Amino acid sequence: MRKNLAATLLICFTSLFFSCKSYYQFRMFETDASIFVDSIEKMRNSSTSEYLIEVNDVITLEVYTNGGERLVDPNDALTEGTTSTVKDNPPQPKYTIYSDGCAHLPMVGNVQLKGYTVFQADSILAVKYAAFYTAPYVKTKLLSKRVIVFGPDGGKVIPLEYQDMNLIEVIAQYGGIKIDGKANNIRVIRGDLSNPDVQLVNLNTIEGLKLAHTDIEPGDIIYIEPKRRVFKETLTDIYPLVGITTSLATLYLLVTK
Numbered sequence: 001m002r003k004n005l006a007a008t009l010l011i012c013f014t015s016l017f018f019s020c021k022s023y024y025q026f027r028m029f030e031t032d033a034s035i036f037v038d039s040i041e042k043m044r045n046s047s048t049s050e051y052l053i054e055v056n057d058v059i060t061l062e063v064y065t066n067g068g069e070r071l072v073d074p075n076d077a078l079t080e081g082t083t084s085t086v087k088d089n090p091p092q093p094k095y096t097i098y099s100d101g102c103a104h105l106p107m108v109g110n111v112q113l114k115g116y117t118v119f120q121a122d123s124i125l126a127v128k129y130a131a132f133y134t135a136p137y138v139k140t141k142l143l144s145k146r147v148i149v150f151g152p153d154g155g156k157v158i159p160l161e162y163q164d165m166n167l168i169e170v171i172a173q174y175g176g177i178k179i180d181g182k183a184n185n186i187r188v189i190r191g192d193l194s195n196p197d198v199q200l201v202n203l204n205t206i207e208g209l210k211l212a213h214t215d216i217e218p219g220d221i222i223y224i225e226p227k228r229r230v231f232k233e234t235l236t237d238i239y240p241l242v243g244i245t246t247s248l249a250t251l252y253l254l255v256t257k
Contacts (some may be wrong), residue, residue, distance in 0.1 A: 050117045050163060051145055051218065055099055058144040059113075059121075060092040063129050068137035094143060107132055118142055147216055151224035152180040160218060167201065167214040170222060177203070182225045184208070189221040 053059070095103045101114030108128040113121050121140045129136040145160040147170055158173045167188065177183045184204040190197045202208030216222075 050119075051142060051160075053097055053113045053116050053118070053121060053142065055097055055101060055114060056144070057097045057142060058094050059097070059103060060094055060141045060143060061105060061125070062092075062139040062141075063125075063133065064137040064139070065133045065135065066137075067135045145218040147218065147220045147222060149174045149222045149224070151222075152178060152226040160216065165216050167212070167216055167222070168203075170216055171224070174222075174224075177224060180227050182227055185225040187223040187225075188216075189223065190217060190219070 095105055097103050097114055100110075100112075102110040102112050104110050105125070105128075108125070108131075111125065111128060113124070116124065118140050122138045125138040125140065126136050129138060143159065147158050147160065149156050149158055149170065151174060153175055156174055158170050160170075167186075171177060171186075184202045186201040186203060188199040188201060190199075199213060201212040201214075203212075
């Protein structure tokens with residue numbers, strides 16, 4: 001009986017030893033240096049970062065008359081598909097850019113928008129709606145430009161609400177860098193995931209901020225490495241093993257009495 005107990009305890013403590021190293025599995029995208037393949041260097045030399053409308057992008061649309069005097073929606077044409085219970089405050093309908101580069105829009109039908117900026121799309125659609133309204137003013141908004149942030153609070157998809165959002169703004173949208181996040185080890189991953197650019201950013205110091213290229217592009221992945229709470233994580237890992245060991249020891253004492 002003593003030999004069996006000793007063997008069981010040995011197995012438990014061996015498992016305990018390996019469980020103490022389990023916290024390494026939480027790390028992602030490890031690298032010791034920035035890797036600039038192509039896309040980040042192109043952005044450094046680029047004079048503009050205006051987003052172009054692409055296939056599968058999603059847009060919303062508002063049409064005003066008289067150069068922006070009044071929002072119009074005759075016969076609920078711009079809110080088609082909404083239910084009668086939300087007519088007083090209907091959600092903005094969303095329109096997809098299909099594979100042919102066109103969006104199917106109320107009243108004007110298919111309009112080619114692929115490859116244009118939002119500003120250019122506004123002008124194109126103003127011409128289209130001029131057949132229906134006096135001096136139309138069109139406001140188009142892109143909804144599908146976004147980045148992915150991984151960090152201590154898990155993963156979140158952050159929409160790029162306007163042009164030229166930077167890394168600091170995206171991190172603020174994520175919820176900031178809390179006590180369990182490493183401000184000195186932020187990775188911005190961009191481009192083809194089979195051969196991506198990776199930029200290491202240190203926000204612990206002003207010098208690190210100066211050296212960082214903080215412009216964000218749609219599709220970027222931002223990783224904020226979490227701080228490891230080794231003691232807490234080890235206790236979490238070993239708690240079940242301690243329970244098993246205690247139960248076995250109690251059983252042994254009861255049997256040997």
